[in-house]
Amino acid sequence: MTHRTAPTRRLALALAVALAALLAFTAVAQAKPKAAKPKGDEVTVMTRNLYLGADLTPAIVSPNLESFFEATGEILRTVDASNFPVRAKGLAQEILEQEPDLVGLQEAALWRTGPPSLLALKAPPSATTVKYDFLAELLKQLNKKGTTYRAVVVNPEFDFEAPANYDGLPGGGPGPGLLANTEINARLTMRDVILARVGAGVKTSNPQMGHYSHLLVEKVAGTAEVPVTRGWTSIDATVRGSRKFHFVNTHLEAFDPETAVPSIRAQQAAELVGPGGAADPSNKLPVILVGDLNSDVKTEVKPGDGQAYRVVTGAGYRERAASKPNGCCIQSVDLKGGSVKQMNHKVDHILTDDPKDVKLVSSVVTGREKHNGWWDSDHAGLASVLRISR
Numbered sequence: 001m002t003h004r005t006a007p008t009r010r011l012a013l014a015l016a017v018a019l020a021a022l023l024a025f026t027a028v029a030q031a032k033p034k035a036a037k038p039k040g041d042e043v044t045v046m047t048r049n050l051y052l053g054a055d056l057t058p059a060i061v062s063p064n065l066e067s068f069f070e071a072t073g074e075i076l077r078t079v080d081a082s083n084f085p086v087r088a089k090g091l092a093q094e095i096l097e098q099e100p101d102l103v104g105l106q107e108a109a110l111w112r113t114g115p116p117s118l119l120a121l122k123a124p125p126s127a128t129t130v131k132y133d134f135l136a137e138l139l140k141q142l143n144k145k146g147t148t149y150r151a152v153v154v155n156p157e158f159d160f161e162a163p164a165n166y167d168g169l170p171g172g173g174p175g176p177g178l179l180a181n182t183e184i185n186a187r188l189t190m191r192d193v194i195l196a197r198v199g200a201g202v203k204t205s206n207p208q209m210g211h212y213s214h215l216l217v218e219k220v221a222g223t224a225e226v227p228v229t230r231g232w233t234s235i236d237a238t239v240r241g242s243r244k245f246h247f248v249n250t251h252l253e254a255f256d257p258e259t260a261v262p263s264i265r266a267q268q269a270a271e272l273v274g275p276g277g278a279a280d281p282s283n284k285l286p287v288i289l290v291g292d293l294n295s296d297v298k299t300e301v302k303p304g305d306g307q308a309y310r311v312v313t314g315a316g317y318r319e320r321a322a323s324k325p326n327g328c329c330i331q332s333v334d335l336k337g338g339s340v341k342q343m344n345h346k347v348d349h350i351l352t353d354d355p356k357d358v359k360l361v362s363s364v365v366t367g368r369e370k371h372n373g374w375w376d377s378d379h380a381g382l383a384s385v386l387r388i389s390r
Helices: 002-030 065-082 084-098 134-142 264-273 307-314
Strands: 042-049 102-106 110-114 129-133 149-164 184-197 202-211 216-220 224-228 231-239 245-251 287-292 348-352 358-366 381-388
Touching (some): 042 245, 065 084, 065 149, 065 184, 084 134, 084 381, 102 245, 102 287, 110 149, 134 149, 134 184, 184 202, 184 231, 245 264, 307 348
Parallel strands (some): 042 102, 245 287
Antiparallel strands (some): 102 184, 110 129, 110 184, 202 231, 231 245
């Protein structure tokens, strides 16, 4: 039998080599797109809307306080169903795969609860029991294997509290009257955040935040007028010894009456890029602006949607990200349904006011597939590698 040993070994070796080659090819074919690994003066930035967990429209359109409290309970149940603790795992995976040096987050919601009380409709929000802290949960997932990202600016914006019929059933409240069906107060605090990568040569300074003076004002339950506070965050940064630049993150108004000229979000954009604004092009540093502008020209859903984007580009800003595929928006109550085909327009952007010195190296749209049975957000993410000339 000895005369058969060598051919048998050669055949086994050949099969092993072929199998290894097949596995390597399959791994490459299935690899997810990733922005090119930065080097030298190349910086990777990302914008990611986390999705607050529910559509607020039912509360906004409620005709009276009783229906408003019912809608508040429905919203809170939807937040439960959208399962941010699981979604945070997919969001963290997106970020860790791209390894951005800086990340602009929008809708980093903080949901809190407290005893049912009508005082919240007249006094500042006071509920303190944390139900969901989207920022803390995301950071927990990002830093599971060691500190990888830290928050360098956190800007609290829209902050509102109201009684909620959380179980959706009659009764259960503290007494007769309007609170008869409410078990808790629900408080939503919206936040915009900038994350910086740890241990990657990212140095930040001059953290700033602010709110816009032009705000949408909603009349809740036909009575109280509630301003929807929105704003921006910014830092100065160098990455691995790069030229210093100014990084700005923002979230412009979403529920804007588009027919108004100028729209509220267009007025917010004018504050942002106007004289003294966070993204004023007269800044001595190159500016990289990221965020959810709720606006685009090429993919307008409704007439007027492009107003804010025209304001920003009219100030000299130019796109520094992939234009396709589109990233907005999944239509699903709990983010378990919906289809990627629903992402038919663009609202998230990465731009610069210095297109001569800030060049696009590569860009990728993330989050256009489910993780763990849920979409990570109703938005996709957007990451770009930029080369900043000295």
